[in-house]
Amino acid sequence: MSPQQFFPFGTPEGEPYELPHPCPSCGGGQGVYREEGRHLVGWCTCGHRQRGYVSRADAGLTPRTVSTIRRGVSEGLRRRIYERDGRRCQLCVLQDPDAPVLAFKDFEVGHLIPVSQAIALGLADEQINDDLNLAGMCVPHNEDLGRTGVSESLWLRLLILRRDSA
């Protein structure tokens, strides 16, 4: 199906941006981009769909990085996970059910699939910061986790623990 058939009345709605290369159909340089699934797709104003995906940088959006996604863990979210996880590091609790309660300032929220891996897997920000992927951590455990992530068996034990203590 050609773009003209797909959008018989011209350019689809989207955010305006400058095409990084002249449009192969009309040679123009102005277009729009819009979200299709997890990607941004560019269209020339002539209605020609541009090849490949539009990078978030070309679209003038902040590129997704470990730190921008980590910033998505707001104070409110951290507070909620703190209460959900009984104010304890979930990895400490697996080793010792009587692991000490952490002060809120010492309580971190770790990503079970590390953010860098999750970006590489193409997960959306909301998926990366989904409650299911978050667990309360002490500082040393969260540092370890950032490097390695947790194994599938450890993750399953965490989810069972969470279910049983709910």
Ligand SMILES: [Zn+2]
């Ligand atoms: Zn064009």
Ligand SMILES: [Zn+2]
């Ligand atoms: Zn710990």
